Amino acid sequence: MTHPSPQQRDQRDSLHAGMTRRGPGRFAKVEKAKDPRKALSRLIPYLNPFKPTLIFVIVLVLLYTVLGLLGPYLMGIAIDDYILAKDLPGLARIALWMLIVYLLGGGFQTASDWIMAGISQRALKLLRRDLFEHLQSLSLSFFDRNPAGELMSRLTNDIDAINQALSQNVTSLIASMLSLLGIMIAMFLLNFWLALSSLLVVPIMFWFTGFIAKYTRRGFRALQKELGQLNGVMEETISSQRVVKAFRRNDLAVSTFRKHNEAVYKASLYANTFAFLLMPFTNVLGNFFIIVLAGVGGWLALQGLATVGTIATFISYGRNFVQPLRQLANMYNSIQAALAGAERVFETIDTPPEIEDHPDAVSQETFAGHVRFDNVDFSYLPDVPVINNVSLEAKAGETIALVGPTGAGKTTIINLLSRFYDVNGGSISIDGKDIRQLKKADLRRRLGVVLQDTFLFSDIVMENIRYGRLDATDEECIQAAKMADADHFIRLLPQGYQTTLSERGSNLSQGQRQLLSIARAILANPSILILDEATSNVDTRTEIRIQKALLRLMEGRTSFVIAHRLSTIRDADNVVVMDKGEIVEMGNHHQLLDQKGFYHNLYLSQFKGHKI
Numbered sequence: 192m193t194h195p196s197p198q199q200r201d202q203r204d205s206l207h208a209g210m211t212r213r214g215p216g217r218f219a220k221v222e223k224a225k226d227p228r229k230a231l232s233r234l235i236p237y238l239n240p241f242k243p244t245l246i247f248v249i250v251l252v253l254l255y256t257v258l259g260l261l262g263p264y265l266m267g268i269a270i271d272d273y274i275l276a277k278d279l280p281g282l283a284r285i286a287l288w289m290l291i292v293y294l295l296g297g298g299f300q301t302a303s304d305w306i307m308a309g310i311s312q313r314a315l316k317l318l319r320r321d322l323f324e325h326l327q328s329l330s331l332s333f334f335d336r337n338p339a340g341e342l343m344s345r346l347t348n349d350i351d352a353i354n355q356a357l358s359q360n361v362t363s364l365i366a367s368m369l370s371l372l373g374i375m376i377a378m379f380l381l382n383f384w385l386a387l388s389s390l391l392v393v394p395i396m397f398w399f400t401g402f403i404a405k406y407t408r409r410g411f412r413a414l415q416k417e418l419g420q421l422n423g424v425m426e427e428t429i430s431s432q433r434v435v436k437a438f439r440r441n442d443l444a445v446s447t448f449r450k451h452n453e454a455v456y457k458a459s460l461y462a463n464t465f466a467f468l469l470m471p472f473t474n475v476l477g478n479f480f481i482i483v484l485a486g487v488g489g490w491l492a493l494q495g496l497a498t499v500g501t502i503a504t505f506i507s508y509g510r511n512f513v514q515p516l517r518q519l520a521n522m523y524n525s526i527q528a529a530l531a532g533a534e535r536v537f538e539t540i541d542t543p544p545e546i547e548d549h550p551d552a553v554s555q556e557t558f559a560g561h562v563r564f565d566n567v568d569f570s571y572l573p574d575v576p577v578i579n580n581v582s583l584e585a586k587a588g589e590t591i592a593l594v595g596p597t598g599a600g601k602t603t604i605i606n607l608l609s610r611f612y613d614v615n616g617g618s619i620s621i622d623g624k625d626i627r628q629l630k631k632a633d634l635r636r637r638l639g640v641v642l643q644d645t646f647l648f649s650d651i652v653m654e655n656i657r658y659g660r661l662d663a664t665d666e667e668c669i670q671a672a673k674m675a676d677a678d679h680f681i682r683l684l685p686q687g688y689q690t691t692l693s694e695r696g697s698n699l700s701q702g703q704r705q706l707l708s709i710a711r712a713i714l715a716n717p718s719i720l721i722l723d724e725a726t727s728n729v730d731t732r733t734e735i736r737i738q739k740a741l742l743r744l745m746e747g748r749t750s751f752v753i754a755h756r757l758s759t760i761r762d763a764d765n766v767v768v769m770d771k772g773e774i775v776e777m778g779n780h781h782q783l784l785d786q787k788g789f790y791h792n793l794y795l796s797q798f799k800g801h802k803i
Contacts, residue, residue, distance in 0.1 A: 230533040234353070237314040244310055251303035252362050256369040258296035260377055263507035265289045267381075271500030303362050311357035319350055322536055330545040331611045335571075344422070345539055349532030356529030360522045367515035367522075374508045382497050385505050388487040389480065389512075396476045396516055403465055403472070410462025411528075417458045421451040477513030484509050546613055552630045558637045558718035560587040560749030561622050562608065568616035569607060577603050579772045580617075585765070590750040592760035594793065595769035601753045604769075605721050608751065609638055621719070639717030642724075645704040652681055653688040655707055659714035668714060674743060675710035677703070713744050720750040766790065 238245060265285055273282040323346065334342075378386035428435060428444045435444055488502035562585040569578040578600050585591045593601040606612050607619060610626050619626050626634055639659075647655050656668040663671075669688065672678045680703055684690040692698060699707070712720070722741065754760050761780045768776035768783065768790045775789050783790035 227527075227530045230530040230537065233537045234318075234533050237318050238310065238357075241310045241313065244306060248303050248306050248310070248362065249365065251299045251306075252365045253369065255296040255299035255303065256366050256373060258292050258299070259370065259511070260373045260508075262289055262292050262296070263504045263511065264377065264381075265292065266507060267498075267500035267504030269500070270503050271498045275499065300362075300366075304359075307362050308358045311354055311361075314357065315350055315354050318353070318536065319346065322346060322350075322540055325540050325542075328544050329542060331606075332545050332571075333542060338423070339426075341423075342539075343426075345532075345535055349535050352525070352528040352532035353536070356522075356526050360525050360529075363518055364522055364526070367518045370511065370515045374512050378505060378508060381504060382488075382491070382501055384491060385484060385488055385497060385501070388483060389505075389509070391483065393480075393512075396473070396480070396513070399472060399476060403468055406465040407462060410458065410465055414455065414458040414462045417451065417455045421448075421455050424448055424451050473513055473516060477510065480512065481506050481509045546610060546631065548630050549628055552628055553624070554630050555622075555624070555633050559622050560718045561585070562719065562749055562751075563620045564604070564607075564617070565620070566617035567607065567614050567619060569603060569612065569614050571612075577772050578607070578614075581772075581774055582617075583765075583767055583774065583777070585749050585751070587749055588747055589764040590745055590752060590760075590762070592763035592766045593751060593753045593769060594760065594766060594790065595775075596793075598771075599769040600772040601769055602723060603772075605640075605723055605751060605753065608719075609640065609721070610634055637718040638721060639712040639715045639719070640721045640723070641705075641708050641712045645701075645708040647692050647699075647704055647707060649692060651686075651689050651691050652684065652707065655692060656710045656714055659711035660716070663714050668710075671714035672707075672710045674713050675706050676739075677706035677710050680706070709741070709744075718748060720745055720748050722750065722752045722754075724753055768793075 265288060269282060269285045269289070272278070273285060326342065326346075375386070378389060424447055428448070435441060484505045485502065488497055488505055491497035492499060492502060564581050564583045567578055567581045568576065570576045581600075581604070583591070593604060595601055603612075607614055608626075610631060613627065621629070621634075648658070653665060653668055656671060657663050659671070660667075665688070669678065672681055672688075681688055681690075752760055752763065760766060764779065766776075766778060766780055766783055767774055770789060776783055776786065778786070784794060
């Protein structure tokens with residue numbers, strides 16, 4: 192990944208400041224999906240490969256729901272036919288049947304939950320794969336607009352919300368709905384008047400459950416928003432510990448964390464207060480439900496219109512009626528969070544790459560390296576030009592040095608050549624072909640890039656070098672390290688080339704990391720070499736050794752070198768001097784010094800008191 196120039200970063204900050212955002216952590220918020228049906232319709236195809244297994248799960252859910260309804264019915268029969276009749280053998284038989292029913296119900300429920308968990312994990316594996324693969328295809332401008340923490344939230348929080356709904360709530364939702372329906376049907380079949388009396392309480396229970404769910408949803412939405420902000424603060428602080436410690440800003444980091452932590456605490460207190468109200472109030476309503484059933488049932492029993500066993504069955508059903516309602520209320524937030532998460536995941540998947548291969552793009556395995564910029568214009572933001580009417584040419588095998596003050600547009604030239612962004616006007620061609628007519632993979636395969644800010648992976652040294660060309664042998668990796676003058680320090684590491692690097696290679700010096708990145712570029716064997724301040728982070732002695740290695744690498748290759756140290760580009764075939772997005776001077780080192788212009792002043796500012 193390229194690193195923006197200060198000018199680019201300033202423009203990006205303006206972009207972020209001017210954008211209408213949904214707030215930090217927006218990708219992790221729990222909120223109601225804008226279009227739940229559409230989100231659900233996009234999720235269903237991920238379950239289609241497991242349709243036969245899903246049908247089997249539904250059958251298991253149906254079985255254990257029916258068995259759950261059968262248990263109270265058998266208890267009523269036991270009371271009426273055996274307990275009141277003092278038939279001990281009959282009571283033993285029906286008790287055995289009740290035991291079998293409950294064991295089978297528990298077994299079916301366990302099996303359905305276990306199978307559903309497996310289905311959900313396999314489906315989410317496919318969804319997570321599609322999301323990550325699509326992220327890899329998106330253009331750099333997408334990552335400019337979307338902070339890494341928010342994208343990570345889509346890969347983790349949103350996928351986890353979908354996982355919770357699929358693995359835990361699908362079977363529970365089906366079972367709860369079937370249970371409520373089954374209980375109502377069973378009640379009316381057993382005793383019409385008792386069932387009718389229960390309908391007086393049911394609407395109150397549904398209304399209260401919905402009322403509490405509305406406030407818990409609002410509370411948890413705010414909580415997830417605050418959690419997103421807190422996670423962003425923690426990620427940024429942890430990843431920038433060197434800067435925090437260097438500027439002694441530990442107290443500021445703690446203060447910022449405490450502020451967001453307090454906001455999370457308050458949001459959590461509000462959300463959980465309503466969430467915790469649900470259980471005691473549903474218990475109260477459930478007991479009220481049972482009191483009504485007991486009162487009406489007792490009166491009907493005295494009138495000879497109901498038996499004791501029937502009343503006991505109704506009371507058992509009444510207790511079982513509360514549980515599905517409570518589950519539905521708890522599942523509502525989870526399902527809404529899952530659909531909202533799915534919506535954000537598919538929003539990312541539906542984002543088209545801004546840099547795509549042209550339908551008629553051609554494949555080209557080798558480049559001679561003849562590069563032309565013809566009247567190129569470019570801007571990161573509309574109406575804020577960064578490159579103005581730039582034209583330059585690099586013949587095959589030439590070395591082009593790009594110099595100029597910070598923000599002049601040097602790195603942007605490299606970004607455009609690598610086609611990380613497309614030009615707004617003009618064209619860039621290699622060997623006479625517009626790079627927009629070449630396949631991106633072929634173009635970048637023939638480009639070797641060494642950046643000022645080196646990124647190394649948490650892997651062994653050998654694999655970090657091999658990243659330049661994955662099919663390279665160990666011997667080729669070692670040879671590349673020798674050319675980059677990195678072999679001597681690698682062999683001094685605890686396990687040599689098998690030494691595991693920590694995150695971003697922080698257990699190496701900055702100069703050593705740069706040497707490894709140069710070895711990686713050497714191994715890639717590019718046709719066009721790009722060096723963006725490649726030697727700025729090493730000491731003078733190491734720089735001299737690297738310069739010799741780079742000269743060997745650059746031989747026969749077209750090279751673009753960005754350097755603030757003007758001593759490093761004395762031998763360039765052409766020096767392009769840039770300022771404010773335009774080419775102000777062009778020529779070799781001695782020609783530009785003789786002109787006594789912009790380059791001459793830059794050179795004197797670095798080597799004042801030295802002989803030119």
